[in-house]
Structures are given as C-alpha cells and as structure tokens.
Amino acid sequence: MAVAIKTQMLPMIKKVRNIPKEEYYVPGHRTCAGCGPALQYRLVAKAAGPNTIFLGPTGCMYVANASYLCTPYAVPWMHTQITNGGAVASGIEAAYKVLIRKGKWQGEFPNIIVMAGDGGSIDIGLQAMSAMMYRGHDALFICYDNESYANTGIQTSPTTPYGGNTTFTPPGEMIPEGKKLYPKDPPQLVIGGHPAVKYVATASIAYPIDLMNKVRKALNVVGPTFLHIHAPCPKGWKTDQDKTVMLAKLAIETGMFSLYEWEEGVYKFQHKPKQYKPVREYVKLQGRFAHLTDQHIANLQAFVDTKVKAQGVPIQVAVATPADYDAMDVGEGTGLNQ
Ligand SMILES: Cc1ncc(C[n+]2csc(CCOP(=O)(O)OP(=O)(O)O)c2C)c(N)n1
Numbered sequence: 517m518a519v520a521i522k523t524q525m526l527p528m529i530k531k532v533r534n535i536p537k538e539e540y541y542v543p544g545h546r547t548c549a550g551c552g553p554a555l556q557y558r559l560v561a562k563a564a565g566p567n568t569i570f571l572g573p574t575g576c577m578y579v580a581n582a583s584y585l586c587t588p589y590a591v592p593w594m595h596t597q598i599t600n601g602g603a604v605a606s607g608i609e610a611a612y613k614v615l616i617r618k619g620k621w622q623g624e625f626p627n628i629i630v631m632a633g634d635g636g637s638i639d640i641g642l643q644a645m646s647a648m649m650y651r652g653h654d655a656l657f658i659c660y661d662n663e664s665y666a667n668t669g670i671q672t673s674p675t676t677p678y679g680g681n682t683t684f685t686p687p688g689e690m691i692p693e694g695k696k697l698y699p700k701d702p703p704q705l706v707i708g709g710h711p712a713v714k715y716v717a718t719a720s721i722a723y724p725i726d727l728m729n730k731v732r733k734a735l736n737v738v739g740p741t742f743l744h745i746h747a748p749c750p751k752g753w754k755t756d757q758d759k760t761v762m763l764a765k766l767a768i769e770t771g772m773f774s775l776y777e778w779e780e781g782v783y784k785f786q787h788k789p790k791q792y793k794p795v796r797e798y799v800k801l802q803g804r805f806a807h808l809t810d811q812h813i814a815n816l817q818a819f820v821d822t823k824v825k826a827q828g829v830p831i832q833v834a835v836a837t838p839a840d841y842d843a844m845d846v847g848e849g850t851g852l853n854q
C-alpha cells in the first residue's frame with residue numbers, strides 16, 4: 517500500500533524579517549569562535565523548524581557540539597558512525613513509513629536531515645550516502661564543507677583545494693605546493709549517478725536567505741535531496757575568526773565556490789559574479805595557502821577559470837598519478853600526498 521508521507525510545505529523566506537526567530541541549534545556547544553559549520557547548522561535548523569530529526573556522522577558538528585548530557589540541538593538528534601549517515605537516515609525514513617502504514621504515527625512526516633562533513637559525505641561516508649540517494653529515501657543529505665577532516669586535526673579531504681596545507685599535505689622540498697590534487701565535485705557526484713534524486717543545490721553561509729530557502733525547497737521535495745554547503749573553518753584555514761562570512765563571500769566572488777540549484781535536470785545559478793575577482797585575493801587571506809608561489813596560484817586560477825566557464829559540468833583537469841610521485845622519489849607507489 518502506498519503511503520502518503522509528506523504533509524508539510526515550508527514557505528520560502530523573502531526578506532530578513534521573515535526569518536523565523538526560533539532557534540533549534542542553540543548556545544552551549546564548543547566549536548571554535550567563528551566556526552562556519554556551526555553557523556550553517558544554525559541556519560539549516562532555523563529553516564527546517566521543529567519537525568526535524570538530525571543525524572550527525574562523526575565530525576566537528578558531532579564531537580565539538582556534543583559533550584556528556586549537553587548538546588545544542590533543540591530537536592531530536594542522533595549520532596551515526598562517520599561512514600553510515602545515509603544508512604541511518606534510510607532506516608529512520610523506512611521506520612516512519614511503517615508506523616504510518618500501521619496507523620501508529622498520526623503526526624507529520626518529519627524532516628530527516630543528515631548533517632555530514634565533507635569526509636562523512638563524499639569520502640568515507642560516500643557509500644551509505646549514495647545508497648540512500650539511489651534507493652530514493654525521503655531525506656535530505658547535507659555535506660557541510662569545511663574542506664578538511666577537521667575534527668581529527670585538519671587532514672586533507674577530497675574537497676581540500678589544490679595547494680592546501682593540511683597535516684597530511686604539508687608543503688616541503690619535494691612537494692612545495694602541499695596538496696597536489698584538485699577537489700572532488702560533491703553535487704556532480706550526486707547528480708551524475710542517482711536517478712531518484714530530483715533536487716541538488718549548493719549554498720553558502722555568506723547568503724543566509726538563499727541557504728535557508730534551499731533547505732526548505734529540498735525538504736518540500738518527496739524523495740532524496742542533497743545540499744553542498746560551503747562553510748569556512750578558521751582553525752583549518754588558519755584565518756581570523758571574524759573573517760568567516762567575508763571569506764565565504766569571497767569564495768563566490770572569485771569562483772572558488774559557485775551557487776546553483778539543479779532541479780530535475782535544469783540548472784539555475786544564484787549570485788553569479790559578472791566579473792570574477794582573482795583567486796589570489798582569496799588565497800592571500802588564508803594561512804593554509806601562505807606557502808604558495810606565483811606559479812601555484814596560477815595553477816589554481818587556471819582550474820577555477822575552467823570550472824566557472826562550465827558550471828554544472830564535471831571538468832577534466834590533469835591530476836598527478838602514483839607514477840608522478842614515484843618520479844618525484846617520495847616513496848615508490850605510496851600514493852602519498854593526496
Ligand atoms: C571509521 C572512522 N574512521 C576515522 C574516524 C576518525 N574521525 C572522526 S571525526 C573525523 C573527521 C571528519 O571529517 P569531516 O567529515 O569532514 O567532518 P569535520 O570534522 O571536518 O567537521 C575522523 C577522520 C572515525 N570516527 N571513524
């Protein structure tokens with residue numbers, strides 16, 4: 517028997533004064549001052565409202581938020597393994613459907629939101645996330661992207677930009693740029709391989725109304741949806757804590773991050789600059805890029821130029837292979853310095 521599972525339609529927010537005053541991500545956490553992921557959590561929770569269940573794969577938004585008997589979540593929240601946010605969301609969604617079918621749950625179907633880091637979504641959490649998307653569960657998967665495995669000491673992740681200095685990609689004599697690889701493209705990974713997905717979008721803490729409306733749009737869709745939210749991390753990026761929102765905006769102004777929606781095959785772009793600023797302006801403010809030479813910055817600029825010309829299209833860039841590392845004599849076949 518088919519189950520009618522959606523009973524709510526969250527309205528779009530037109531102006532700042534229409535933003536709900538209620539908070540569902542409240543004070544009492546231990547994230548760093550100026551933490552971008554904490555700010556995006558607050559905005560997502562505001563947009564989603566009280567009828568929400570958050571699932572938190574291991575990462576800063578679990579570990580730094582939750583200590584014994586104290587969390588900032590004013591709605592139901594559950595920790596999941598870093599690998600299995602998508603699987604737990606699938607199980608909760610399926611359980612609600614069963615309860616509704618059996619007449620044991622008369623309330624509204626909840627917003628089920630996985631709040632996963634870049635590691636917990638498109639790297640170590642990829643399998644479960646992809647399976648949730650593929651099977652068509654009615655849940656929203658958010659990748660909050662601070663561009664590293666931050667919680668365990670700022671290790672490189674697949675979204676760390678080219679040239680990023682992390683604890684696993686320290687610049688040195690052999691590999692002066694730090695990280696050699698160009699990043700994975702989270703929304704394109706989801707769009708490209710999951711026929712059940714109808715809505716995918718990118719968002720940024722620099723544009724809170726756009727972010728909250730994308731959360732609401734995603735939650736109004738029946739079926740799996742995905743948001744990629746850019747969220748600077750002062751600790752990992754080695755930036756001043758009061759520059760978080762400014763940096764998020766500069767990422768869009770330079771083309772390092774782009775805002776778009778993909779709805780059943782149709783792209784719409786938001787806050788697309790008429791003229792992009794040079795990536796150097798973004799890079800020079802961040803300690804993680806302090807070692808980059810002019811050539812490295814030119815490489816990054818060339819990558820961004822290609823990307824912004826073909827937004828919404830996975831791009832081809834030359835990436836280093838294990839053979840290249842062998843040629844550099846950093847250890848045969850090590851695959852080091854990813
Ligand atoms: C299977 C497994 N491997 C490694 C870890 C250690 N670990 C805990 S949090 C974390 C970092 C997660 O990075 P991300 O998902 O990007 O979230 P962030 O910490 O950046 O917010 C890692 C590697 C773990 N908990 N489980």
Ligand code: SF4
Pocket residue numbers: 546547548549550551552553554576580662666667748749750751752
């Ligand atoms: S390390 Fe980064 S993501 Fe983690 S709490 Fe600090 S600022 Fe936030």
Ligand SMILES: [Mg+2]
Pocket residue numbers: 633634635660661662663664665666673
């Ligand atoms: Mg991360």
